Amino acid sequence: MTSSESARAIEAVWGIESPRLVAALTRVVRDVGLAEEFAQDAFVSALSQWSSDGIPRNPGAWLMSVAKRRAIDYFRRAQTGEEKMRLVGREMQVDESEETVFDALDEDYIPDDLLRLMFVACHPVLSLEARVALTLRLLGGLSTTEIARAFLTSESTIAQRIVRAKRSLAEAHVPFEIPDAAQRMQRLASVLEVIYLIFNEGYSASSGDDILRPALSEEALRLGRVLAELAPEEAEVHGLVALMELQSSRARARVGPSGEHVLLLEQDRSRWDHLQIRRGLAALARAERLGKPLGPYTLQAAIAASHARARTADETEWARIAALYDALAELYPTAVVKLNRAVAVGMAFGPASGLDLVDALLDEPALKAYHLLPSVRGDMLEKLQRFGEARAEFERAAELAHNARDRELLLARAARCARA
């Protein structure tokens, strides 16, 4: 192995092992920043030793034992009892021997540590962008450079964001624990929001490094699957995994040969990833089996699943989808959800019913510059043979569209209405 090959292999070990390492260290030192420092120290030792000796059989255990030694050294150097208290956690006795404290790290890997780390990285004291960066760093093992490239921002911006986030967590004395029942729903919602935001960053490549962006969606899916193993009793976790699997199963069919968007009903369904659809349906079934009222992610997954189960666009069960959108709009009455609901109602019960719902959205500020609103309205008017109005809507949609190819398609539809 050349030195650059071994360096790359060791980088790979970091990506695989660092989340557990940081999680277990945080349990003992009670500070994510400090935990990450010890983990990185261990990694630096690994770089020099493994380059000559090769990677050990169990690199995770090797890194953990070195990190543990670093932590003990640091702890011994801490001058005062007060400082020791600060380092090893408020509830710990100062006179407890430091060896005993760190023996905890010799125990087998504790899955709850990773779950605690997720809750800490997504803590509401942090801004959403700080949560995203910290999650990718601590739980994804991504470097600052990788995160910066993915978000099209400078490395120093991300580095600062992470430093500040760690400081905020320390200042707020955020405990390293799984939130109790009273807080759990809200805290879990924050974790799910962060994962879904990372997924969408990768999914909508409107800006940024388009090579790394699919990697963000993959990472979000991975984090979702990890979370599903850690918190199997949480239906919405499985709902989110199902939603992400089902949405990305359509990735290949979403964009046509000249870069135009292919809408769901026009997609070539043979290009969907059926293995991924199967995983999505399995995750949805796990969510539903828990027998709780369906949350917003599970409802969206159920909608995506209805599309995935239809072999052709004509076989879509629109009445079922409309009912799912009704339920979603109850929980999540956003303009986009209502627009989607109008489309489903129009498909299930005829364009006149859909149009009523769309017309109720015309004053929604969130939809003002949204080309899909006039485009959907145009479609319904065209079906109702109100061609003049339909044409005007398609032209307006074309004006609002961002993509040249989409604009062309909308103008073609306007022209078709003009001829009708």
Added chain:
Amino acid sequence: MRFLVLVKSDKEWSGEVPSAEMGAFNARLEKDGVLLAAEGLQPSSKGARIKYENGRAAVTDGPFTETKELVAGFWIVQARSKDELIERFSHCPFDNQHLEVRQLFEAEDFPGTRVGTLSPALDRAG
């Protein structure tokens, strides 16, 4: 990115229960959220080969005795790089067998599909 990892062997897998080590190896892949699929293959005596020649398909039933390298099973695993995949599988508890690692095509490998501004919600709007 995704990789197909083929288990190549000169002897076939007879369906014995995987070792505890292999169970642990797979469990780690699953816990890390990277295991997308894993299957063992039945003996080639239950399979067949189809050869396409001159516009027709010639079928030969198994077993494939003349082959040195039989495929005994496979994984599909998500990884951030080939290095990561290889690092994971260099700890795979195998002996006297070998693995072949191949990268799968992704949506973004196809022309055109690197572009895209649709949000998932719009995609669903149909």
